[in-house]
Amino acid sequence: MNIVLLDPRQTESELWNISAKRQVEHLKTHVDVQVGDTLKVGIREGKRYLTQIVSITDNGIQLKPLQEEEVPAKHPVTLIVAMPRPKVLRRLIMDAVTLGVEKIILLHSYRVDKSYWQTPFLQQLDHYVTLGLEQAGDTIAPKIELYKRFKPFVEDVLPSMISSDYPAYVAHPYVEDVMPTGIQHGCTIIIGPEGGFIPYEVDLLIKNGCQAVSLGNRIIRTETVIPYVLGRLFSC
Amino acid sequence: MNIVLLDPRQTESELWNISAKRQVEHLKTHVDVQVGDTLKVGIREGKRYLTQIVSITDNGIQLKPLQEEEVPAKHPVTLIVAMPRPKVLRRLIMDAVTLGVEKIILLHSYRVDKSYWQTPFLQQLDHYVTLGLEQAGDTIAPKIELYKRFKPFVEDVLPSMISSDYPAYVAHPYVEDVMPTGIQHGCTIIIGPEGGFIPYEVDLLIKNGCQAVSLGNRIIRTETVIPYVLGRLFSC
Numbered sequence: 390m391n392i393v394l395l396d397p398r399q400t401e402s403e404l405w406n407i408s409a410k411r412q413v414e415h416l417k418t419h420v421d422v423q424v425g426d427t428l429k430v431g432i433r434e435g436k437r438y439l440t441q442i443v444s445i446t447d448n449g450i451q452l453k454p455l456q457e458e459e460v461p462a463k464h465p466v467t468l469i470v471a472m473p474r475p476k477v478l479r480r481l482i483m484d485a486v487t488l489g490v491e492k493i494i495l496l497h498s499y500r501v502d503k504s505y506w507q508t509p510f511l512q513q514l515d516h517y518v519t520l521g522l523e524q525a526g527d528t529i530a531p532k533i534e535l536y537k538r539f540k541p542f543v544e545d546v547l548p549s550m551i552s553s554d555y556p557a558y559v560a561h562p563y564v565e566d567v568m569p570t571g572i573q574h575g576c577t578i579i580i581g582p583e584g585g586f587i588p589y590e591v592d593l594l595i596k597n598g599c600q601a602v603s604l605g606n607r608i609i610r611t612e613t614v615i616p617y618v619l620g621r622l623f624s625c
Numbered sequence: 626m627n628i629v630l631l632d633p634r635q636t637e638s639e640l641w642n643i644s645a646k647r648q649v650e651h652l653k654t655h656v657d658v659q660v661g662d663t664l665k666v667g668i669r670e671g672k673r674y675l676t677q678i679v680s681i682t683d684n685g686i687q688l689k690p691l692q693e694e695e696v697p698a699k700h701p702v703t704l705i706v707a708m709p710r711p712k713v714l715r716r717l718i719m720d721a722v723t724l725g726v727e728k729i730i731l732l733h734s735y736r737v738d739k740s741y742w743q744t745p746f747l748q749q750l751d752h753y754v755t756l757g758l759e760q761a762g763d764t765i766a767p768k769i770e771l772y773k774r775f776k777p778f779v780e781d782v783l784p785s786m787i788s789s790d791y792p793a794y795v796a797h798p799y800v801e802d803v804m805p806t807g808i809q810h811g812c813t814i815i816i817g818p819e820g821g822f823i824p825y826e827v828d829l830l831i832k833n834g835c836q837a838v839s840l841g842n843r844i845i846r847t848e849t850v851i852p853y854v855l856g857r858l859f860s861c
Contacts, residue, residue, distance in 0.1 A: 570860035620856030
């Protein structure tokens with residue numbers, strides 16, 4: 390937790406109040422906050438501030454804002470991922486948020502186990518988004534969309550997201566083109582499931598405007614490939 | 626598991642034998658292997674082969690090699706990481722191995738909890754190295770070294786690892802220089818603990834030849850920053 394994220398309603402009075410049990414306990418136990426300490430605070434979907442702790446009571450931790458701070462910019466990137474195992478999903482959401490992805494799409498695919506769509510984590514995505522934002526020092530949640538049918542998404546939704554200055558790259562082994570580096574424009578990145586997209590899916594993606602690109606001859610897990618690709622694409 | 630890693634002793638006779646319970650169970654349960662299937666196999670510290678399954682018995686799975694395959698090249702990089710929490714350590718080792726890091730050094734630092742050095746995971750590093758190699762399709766384990774004292778390592782060991790074509794970069798927020806991109810030479814990457822190196826440690830690293838470089842204004846977790854930095858550095 391590198392900032393404390395507050396709901397706008399918690400910052401309406403002159404003194405702001407941190408009341409969420411998770412945040413209060415973390416600040417008391419791990420950070421050992423004291424009256425007079427400064428604390429970085431973000432307002433959800435809003436600005437970021439350096440604040441000072443005015444009092445610590447049974448109702449929470451009371452703050453006054455000192456000065457505005459910069460909210461880190463996002464990468465102009467849409468991440469489309471074949472729905473991963475629940476444990477991986479949690480990390481993937483947190484990491485994608487921390488790294489500044491603008492939009493996340495979870496997509497069904499042939500090799501995705503249908504049970505993955507039943508995970509209770511899907512009801513808790515907002516919690517993992519919050520953790521990712523608090524890690525990064527960001528305040529703006531990415532958009533998250535779910536598409537449980539591959540073909541209608543790829544044929545009817547995806548093409549309208551692709552343009553010459555916002556291409557879509559499918560990570561795919563065994564192709565000659567390589568994933569670009571240090572790009573100066575936005576893009577969509579498409580990551581398959583464990584075991585990869587099936588040939589029919591790759592063909593349909595390419596037919597609908599995507600470029601299949603390789604990341605070299607190492608096979609990298611979904612949750613690892615996302616920071617690896619983002620570091621590579623936005624390295625300028 | 627994208628290849629099955631065998632000990633050289635398992636490949637001495639004409640037919641090779643997969644006997645490790647973990648590997649046999651994975652291949653039977655998840656891959657549902659059958660006699661006649663081809664299987665990618667690596668010999669630890671050796672070559673990689675496409676093989677064919679000749680028989681499946683109570684003793685394991687018997688193979689014959691068909692043809693040699695390419696072992697993926699490593700990145701010329703040494704990763705020095707402040708000893709992380711045990712759970713993070715496990716992932717970090719697997720990811721660093723999967724991504725092709727040549728050498729990993731685990732280092733003590735002021736903000737590292739001393740108890741981390743007692744974790745049983747340290748006795749199982751070789752297992753996580755194996756999992757990382759099997760994920761990547763690699764056969765060569767990176768060197769792993771442990772240094773439980775920060776100052777003697779930084780003053781007596783680190784300087785001899787640094788040269789003009791093998792610089793050392795400390796990831797550090799709030800500095801003006803940024804982490805380079807698309808480098809064509811080897812390097813050492815130094816990643817601090819949760820909460821970062823203390824100023825004394827950063828100063829000592831710089832005094833002994835390291836360059837402090839920033840990764841931007843998002844604060845990224847240790848296990849996420851490693852693939853992010855590797856993607857960025859070796860993006861050419």
